[in-house]
Amino acid sequence: QKEVEQNSGPLSVPEGAIASLNCTYSDRGSQSFFWYRQYSGKSPELIMSIYSNGDKEDGRFTAQLNKASQYVSLLIRDSQPSDSATYLCSGFGNEKLTFGTGTRLTIIP
């Protein structure tokens, strides 16, 4: 079983709509979770972190965490073409950061 699982996509969303990205994890000891955005040919960039159950909002981004279901999600409101990228879900536990394969998101103008 993969430690962090994501649907690889591609996920296509019309401009202005809400993009919903999902992730599940297997290590119940994971303490914190992160969403990284990676443009093609570039390095991952941290965009959201979440540490406790519930929602965390930052601008157009909302991260959601449900530790009982071992589920993490990222919502992007008012999607823009510049949001087109691969989004990496990661969890921190046992002093290491583990990543999913990433979901490729395309915003259609």
Next chain:
Amino acid sequence: ETGVTQTPRHLVMGMTNKKSLKCEQHLGHNAMYWYKQSAKKPLELMFVYSLEERVENNSVPSRFSPECPNSSHLFLHLHTLQPEDSALYLCASSQVGTGAYGYTFGSGTRLTVV
């Protein structure tokens, strides 16, 4: 300079060559990491240095040899690589005990083995 810088950005090498990747962080962090990113695969943790000591080696082949001379610099020495080693190699850093707040990544070295 700020953040985490990696050189070179691109590298093409033959299977008999020896080369090194360099990473430098300007964040005052004391933990550094090498990750490998291949197509369709998750980021794979290769090496972890914490307070300049190697604390993890996830069964990486010996043709990859890390070196951490101080808390700001990290090298990955490469020799007799295979074509399947072609990938994006990413360096990251964090502060020990605060990894729970995420890592900062460098821009990566795109390695092609021919």
